[in-house]
Amino acid sequence: MTYIANSKRYLKLNYRRCGHSGLLLPPITLGLWHNFGGKKNMSSESKKMLFRAFDRGITHFDLANNYGPPYGSAESNFGKIMKSDLKKYRDELIISTKAGYDMWPGPYGEWGSKKYLIASLDQSLKRMKLDYVDIFYSHRFDPLTPLEETADALAQSIRSGKALYVGISSYSSKQTIKMNKLLNERGIRCLIHQPSYSMINRWVEKDLLSTLRKLGIGCIAFSPLAQGMLSDKYLKIIPKNSRISDNSSLDKKMITKSYIYKINELTKIAKKRNQTLPQMAISWVLRHKNMTSALIGARTVMQLDECLDSQNNITFSSKEIKEINKYAKEENINLWARSSNN
Ligand SMILES: NC(=O)c1ccc[n+]([C@@H]2O[C@H](COP(=O)([O-])OP(=O)(O)OC[C@H]3O[C@@H](n4cnc5c(N)ncnc54)[C@H](OP(=O)(O)O)[C@@H]3O)[C@@H](O)[C@H]2O)c1
Numbered sequence: 001m002t003y004i005a006n007s008k009r010y011l012k013l014n015y016r017r018c019g020h021s022g023l024l025l026p027p028i029t030l031g032l033w034h035n036f037g038g039k040k041n042m043s044s045e046s047k048k049m050l051f052r053a054f055d056r057g058i059t060h061f062d063l064a065n066n067y068g069p070p071y072g073s074a075e076s077n078f079g080k081i082m083k084s085d086l087k088k089y090r091d092e093l094i095i096s097t098k099a100g101y102d103m104w105p106g107p108y109g110e111w112g113s114k115k116y117l118i119a120s121l122d123q124s125l126k127r128m129k130l131d132y133v134d135i136f137y138s139h140r141f142d143p144l145t146p147l148e149e150t151a152d153a154l155a156q157s158i159r160s161g162k163a164l165y166v167g168i169s170s171y172s173s174k175q176t177i178k179m180n181k182l183l184n185e186r187g188i189r190c191l192i193h194q195p196s197y198s199m200i201n202r203w204v205e206k207d208l209l210s211t212l213r214k215l216g217i218g219c220i221a222f223s224p225l226a227q228g229m230l231s232d233k234y235l236k237i238i239p240k241n242s243r244i245s246d247n248s249s250l251d252k253k254m255i256t257k258s259y260i261y262k263i264n265e266l267t268k269i270a271k272k273r274n275q276t277l278p279q280m281a282i283s284w285v286l287r288h289k290n291m292t293s294a295l296i297g298a299r300t301v302m303q304l305d306e307c308l309d310s311q312n313n314i315t316f317s318s319k320e321i322k323e324i325n326k327y328a329k330e331e332n333i334n335l336w337a338r339s340s341n342n
Helices: 044-055 073-083 087-092 114-128 147-159 173-185 208-215 257-272 277-285 301-312 318-327
Strands: 028-031 060-062 094-099 133-138 163-169 190-194 218-222 293-296
Touching: 028 044, 028 301, 044 073, 044 301, 073 087, 073 114, 094 114, 114 133, 114 147, 133 147, 133 190, 147 163, 147 173, 163 173, 173 190, 173 208, 190 208, 208 218, 257 277, 257 318, 277 293, 277 301
Parallel strands: 028 060, 028 293, 060 094, 094 133, 133 163, 163 190, 190 218, 218 293
Antiparallel strands: none
């Protein structure tokens, strides 16, 4: 049966303006990094998550060339759904993709050259069966390619009509300022920055958030649940169905004593707010006025629903913030620090 979207989907969420642009984004975005790949099709649960998200007003889906596994399969699987069930909703959707990490063999399959970015965007469009993406990102800062060349590639993606907006991900404040200037010189706006940010990974607070505010660039924080670590799932055992068991981007070495202490204390605070820890973690990221969206992942519809229900309580008293600050401290979990340390 063809999917028909819930007619009440736009009644609940407060959409947020992306920097100084005309684009509104939902406060929560669903990312397809994990759980949407697979050689033939995405799982039926993942397909349900896409529909559930849209039914609840999530208009933004975030992808990248190499999401899978195998690389490209999240885009291909998503493309099948774009061609069928979601086709009639294309103008209601913001679809993003990125290029920067390893995608194909040889010298033109990663980093920030024009050769790579342009070829990768063409491939992404084919896989997703789209004429254009809404946002195209430089996925990481490339210290060896002149930033002018990466800016040229992003500008070309807009001029060629293959992207409506462009963004950058995991760039430091310094490189963000440079890239913004280069894009402006090319008559292009840098729409959005996509950094990692959560209660136990707070690097953006040093200077990136204030830079983005000053430049009028939106911010979409990825991994606000620290890949699932901001939940109670790892307190006693490593559950079978979890990212650590999948042995992918999380390592059981990250489950330290100091981590467990923090999670127990943060859970108590969340309970007092009538929230679960994942819900409080999402609301907390969104407490910044210039935070456009929290970019989450999910394994099941149940998890997704729980995350979306965070929107029932998004305000914090100064007392709560103070209390949270006692425990919301760095754990060594920022896998993307190399890019943003430049
Ligand atoms: N730009 C970049 O370099 C970059 C890097 C990483 C991610 N991203 C983007 O950000 C998106 C989100 O990243 P992420 O998946 O790491 O985000 P996340 O929201 O921090 O983690 C998602 C994981 O948390 C767990 N989870 C979700 N809801 C839960 C709940 N209610 N209760 C308990 N656990 C819950 C699930 O893990 P289990 O599977 O263990 O249940 C889920 O897979 C990606 O899909 C991608 O679009 C971008």
